[in-house]
Amino acid sequence: MRSEVGTTVKLSNYAPAAYLVPAIDLTFRLDPKRTIVRAVMQVRPNLGTPPGTELVFDGDGVEMLDLKLNGEPIEAKTSPDELRIENVPHEAFTLEIETAIDPEANLALSGLYRSNGVYCTQCEAEGFRRITYFPDRPDVLSVYSVRIEALADQAPVLLSNGNPGESGALEAGWHFAEWHDPWPKPSYLFALVGGDIVGSFDTFTTMSGRTVDLGVYVERGKEDRTGWAVDSLKRSMKWDEETFGREYDLDVFNIVAVSDFNMGAMENKGLNIFNDKYILADPQTATDVDYANIETIIAHEYFHNWTGNRITCRDWFQLCLKEGLTVYRDHEFSADMRSRPVTRIAEVRTLKVAQFPEDAGPLAHPVRPTSYREINNFYTATVYEKGSEVIRMLRIVIGEKAFQSGMALYFDRHDGDAATIEDFLTCFEEASGRSLSQFALWYHQAGTPQVTAQTAYDEQAQTLTLTLEQSTPPTPEQNEKEPVHIPISFALFGAGGEELAVPNQSEAVRDNVIHLTDREMTIEFQEMENRPVLSLLRGFSAPINLNFDQPIEDRIFLARHEGDLYTRWQALDRLATDAIISSYRDSGGEQLASGTDALLDLYGEMAADERLDTAWRALALSLPNETTLVREIERNANPDAIHKARETFFHAITSRHGEAFGILYESLVSNEPYSPDPQSAGRRALELALLDYCTMAENSGERAKKLFDEADNMTERAGTLEVLMLRRPASQETAAARATFEERYGSNPLIMDKLLGMVAKIPGSDAPERVRAAMTHPNYVETNPNRVRALIGSFAAGNPTGFHQPDGTGYRLLAEVIGRVATRNPQLAARMATHFRSWKGMDSTRREAAHQTLLELRKTSGLPLDVRDILDRTLS
Ligand code: ARG
Numbered sequence: 001m002r003s004e005v006g007t008t009v010k011l012s013n014y015a016p017a018a019y020l021v022p023a024i025d026l027t028f029r030l031d032p033k034r035t036i037v038r039a040v041m042q043v044r045p046n047l048g049t050p051p052g053t054e055l056v057f058d059g060d061g062v063e064m065l066d067l068k069l070n071g072e073p074i075e076a077k078t079s080p081d082e083l084r085i086e087n088v089p090h091e092a093f094t095l096e097i098e099t100a101i102d103p104e105a106n107l108a109l110s111g112l113y114r115s116n117g118v119y120c121t122q123c124e125a126e127g128f129r130r131i132t133y134f135p136d137r138p139d140v141l142s143v144y145s146v147r148i149e150a151l152a153d154q155a156p157v158l159l160s161n162g163n164p165g166e167s168g169a170l171e172a173g174w175h176f177a178e179w180h181d182p183w184p185k186p187s188y189l190f191a192l193v194g195g196d197i198v199g200s201f202d203t204f205t206t207m208s209g210r211t212v213d214l215g216v217y218v219e220r221g222k223e224d225r226t227g228w229a230v231d232s233l234k235r236s237m238k239w240d241e242e243t244f245g246r247e248y249d250l251d252v253f254n255i256v257a258v259s260d261f262n263m264g265a266m267e268n269k270g271l272n273i274f275n276d277k278y279i280l281a282d283p284q285t286a287t288d289v290d291y292a293n294i295e296t297i298i299a300h301e302y303f304h305n306w307t308g309n310r311i312t313c314r315d316w317f318q319l320c321l322k323e324g325l326t327v328y329r330d331h332e333f334s335a336d337m338r339s340r341p342v343t344r345i346a347e348v349r350t351l352k353v354a355q356f357p358e359d360a361g362p363l364a365h366p367v368r369p370t371s372y373r374e375i376n377n378f379y380t381a382t383v384y385e386k387g388s389e390v391i392r393m394l395r396i397v398i399g400e401k402a403f404q405s406g407m408a409l410y411f412d413r414h415d416g417d418a419a420t421i422e423d424f425l426t427c428f429e430e431a432s433g434r435s436l437s438q439f440a441l442w443y444h445q446a447g448t449p450q451v452t453a454q455t456a457y458d459e460q461a462q463t464l465t466l467t468l469e470q471s472t473p474p475t476p477e478q479n480e481k482e483p484v485h486i487p488i489s490f491a492l493f494g495a496g497g498e499e500l501a502v503p504n505q506s507e508a509v510r511d512n513v514i515h516l517t518d519r520e521m522t523i524e525f526q527e528m529e530n531r532p533v534l535s536l537l538r539g540f541s542a543p544i545n546l547n548f549d550q551p552i553e554d555r556i557f558l559a560r561h562e563g564d565l566y567t568r569w570q571a572l573d574r575l576a577t578d579a580i581i582s583s584y585r586d587s588g589g590e591q592l593a594s595g596t597d598a599l600l601d602l603y604g605e606m607a608a609d610e611r612l613d614t615a616w617r618a619l620a621l622s623l624p625n626e627t628t629l630v631r632e633i634e635r636n637a638n639p640d641a642i643h644k645a646r647e648t649f650f651h652a653i654t655s656r657h658g659e660a661f662g663i664l665y666e667s668l669v670s671n672e673p674y675s676p677d678p679q680s681a682g683r684r685a686l687e688l689a690l691l692d693y694c695t696m697a698e699n700s701g702e703r704a705k706k707l708f709d710e711a712d713n714m715t716e717r718a719g720t721l722e723v724l725m726l727r728r729p730a731s732q733e734t735a736a737a738r739a740t741f742e743e744r745y746g747s748n749p750l751i752m753d754k755l756l757g758m759v760a761k762i763p764g765s766d767a768p769e770r771v772r773a774a775m776t777h778p779n780y781v782e783t784n785p786n787r788v789r790a791l792i793g794s795f796a797a798g799n800p801t802g803f804h805q806p807d808g809t810g811y812r813l814l815a816e817v818i819g820r821v822a823t824r825n826p827q828l829a830a831r832m833a834t835h836f837r838s839w840k841g842m843d844s845t846r847r848e849a850a851h852q853t854l855l856e857l858r859k860t861s862g863l864p865l866d867v868r869d870i871l872d873r874t875l876s
């Protein structure tokens with residue numbers, strides 16, 4: 001086992017591997033408790049490795065059974081976490097290593113483990129060393145040949161990376177299958193699956209006319225829920241060909257869904273392994289949101305085949321090279337499959353709920369970090385989501401043409417490489433002929449830049465002057481920040497709502513984008529006969545906090561007339577956020593902020609405007625998230641008062657529009673059979689958003705219960721139940737609906753997770769008790785990450801009043817779970833521990849309670865490094 005304190009790995013200490021492994025043959029003899037792994041590796045010293053250099057391979061808890069060099073037994077220093085051989089030849093040689101591992105005892109779900117009787121692997125980031133000794137780092141690329149042996153009845157299906165080879169029966173009920181992957185890959189992309197799983201098959205013909213066999217495997221009995229995954233996969237493959245010219249490169253592409261998985265999914269070459277939550281779908285069991293998530297995660301993992309696998313990372317500091325870029329690609333895919341503005345709204349909401357708080361707290365780190373103690377703690381919203389935003393900005397900064405040729409150059413030049421962010425940026429510098437040295441700060445500086453904007457209109461001179469000022473707050477280990485290159489998309493509107501043409505002024509103000517590169521900048525718009533309305537940060541062109549003291553009338557105007565639907569939503573969201581925060585500040589949320597009349601009217605208008613996409617209207621009606629509101633408060637936040645302020649605002653909309661919303665709601669209820677397409681999903685989203693308001697307006701759960709009873713699909717069943725549980729937790733309708741739901745779906749854990757999530761989110765002081773009660777439910781199995789995330793994750797991240805109880809009961813509940821989970825599954829426990837990240841922004845009572853809880857938790861003996869790292873940083 002690795003040490004508890006760990007060592008800090010630094011980017012500045014990067015050195016190439018001393019020994020490379022161009023090829024590896026692996027033989028697995030699968031056994032639940034004692035799997036034997038035989039590895040035959042072709043090893044050679046790297047260029048520049050001096051003769052006599054000791055060979056050091058990584059291990060993690062593996063038992064060495066046999067070791068031979070060029071066929072001869074050899075002396076070595078072996079411990080469970082390292083293999084050291086002093087005298088190796090200074091030329092190519094063969095190393096044979098036999099190890100034993102225990103898949104069933106592997107509850108960390110890293111390396112080779114068993115999930116519901118299915119053998120599977122998760123090797124990213126450092127799981128391969130839990131299988132055999134190896135230079136387990138992404139810049140060591142090998143060609144893998146794999147032979148799997150297993151009892152035929154226990155594991156009739158045997159899969160690994162690449163293309164299938166021989167397979168057949170062996171003695172005593174055993175059988176085998178061989179796989180060969182011709183593409184050299186790092187060990188983190190290795191995968192193996194063995195189990196009684198069932199495949200759904202299809203084919204895809206690539207742009208050059210090759211046929212690829214597709215398989216989506218699930219646990220027996222779930223095979224009729226794979227259709228959407230197969231469909232999403234085919235659309236992803238087509239899209240990557242059409243959009244980026246990327247073709248798939250093996251004869252088969254397999255996906256396996258398992259029920260115990262630490263993350264969403266994993267892009268192992270030719271054998272993606274998924275959390276089954278992101279594969280299984282049919283109208284009866286999955287919601288519209290599930291359908292959308294499956295589509296985007298399938299795309300994400302598939303797109304990794306080029307951005308991640310064909311071009312991989314030199315070291316783990318470059319994680320964003322594959323993750324940020326691949327998130328960007330899956331966002332683009334979703335935008336093309338669905339409505340672009342609607343997907344953009346969802347992206348920005350996620351960014352603000354998950355990444356902005358991270359960037360504003362003790363866990364803030366650059367998109368490309370320079371040091372880590374535990375790499376698994378850097379699979380963060382910053383690396384993924386901000387990493388994607390940076391690419392999005394790059395496209396704006398250098399323009400469409402240069403961006404496309406930069407991507408083409410990157411694919412061409414670095415195919416087969418383990419590359420760096422510098423390699424990536426150089427391609428775009430060459431393609432655009434511009435220096436990106438300032439732009440690169442987005443990768444190196446942590447913290448969300450703050451931009452303050454001010455305008456002044458001079459009637460006489462007919463000019464509008466805009467002053468911009470940027471600064472980035474200090475973050476851990478980075479006090480001083482340089483100004484960054486911020487592309488601010490903008491438009492000017494005339495009084496009639498028409499967009500005014502803005503001539504290019506300079507390099508810095510062109511094509512309706514302001515390139516803010518200095519700390520301060522002043523721009524003058526001339527020949528403005530009337531004061532125009534300025535729309536700033538259109539499309540959320542940069543991940544910044546914009547502090548623009550814009551008159552409310554102007555924002556209302558934009559919420560009505562902005563032609564870009566994302567930005568129209570942004571104006572509305574800003575208005576609502578400001579109104580709620582004013583109410584919080586002025587009256588502790590008891591009273592509505594003054595001057596909200598026009599805004600309240602707007603909600604009625606948008607809900608009813610049939611020219612607008614229904615999905616967009618649903619988003620317009622959903623108020624700013626409490627977590628985002630808490631972050632906007634920044635200091636001394638009182639989540640109870642924030643909740644109250646949001647409720648007060650919700651009530652105000654309800655009392656103004658309740659009746660109209662009821663009528664509108666009825667017009668949307670439809671008895672057409674379920675279809676997951678974006679239009680139908682939009683209709684349901686609007687229907688459920690309206691139902692939420694009606695339930696409050698009518699002070700009755702009748703409408704919700706009626707739809708619950710009549711619905712033919714999970715979206716409306718779960719949606720109505722959630723309205724009931726959150727709005728009317730104590731009502732009869734709620735109890736009845738919940739009982740029906742449990743009875744009908746009690747045997748489907750993924751659906752029960754939805755219920756756990758609802759229970760966790762019911763606000764108020766009794767939330768911790770309610771969550772504690774749910775923990776005793778037989779469905780809550782703490783070794784399964786999905787259960788823990790559904791109940792504990794939803795509670796800590798989605799229920800600010802419950803989690804941040806002033807007496808600390810919510811904090812202690814989370815700490816208890818972390819303590820229990822930590823010994824079994826360090827990664828999951830560490831992930832749960834990140835929910836403490838905003839503790840410093842709370843009021844003093846809560847802050848003190850959180851502080852005590854964190855100190856207590858840190859005293860737990862035997863805490864794994866993963867958790868310790870998060871706690872140390874959270875407390876620093
Ligand atoms: N590369 C995977 C993805 O696309 C994430 C896997 C990370 N797993 C881990 N244990 N850190 O997004």
Ligand code: ZN
Nearest residue numbers: 300304323326
């Ligand atoms: Zn990824």
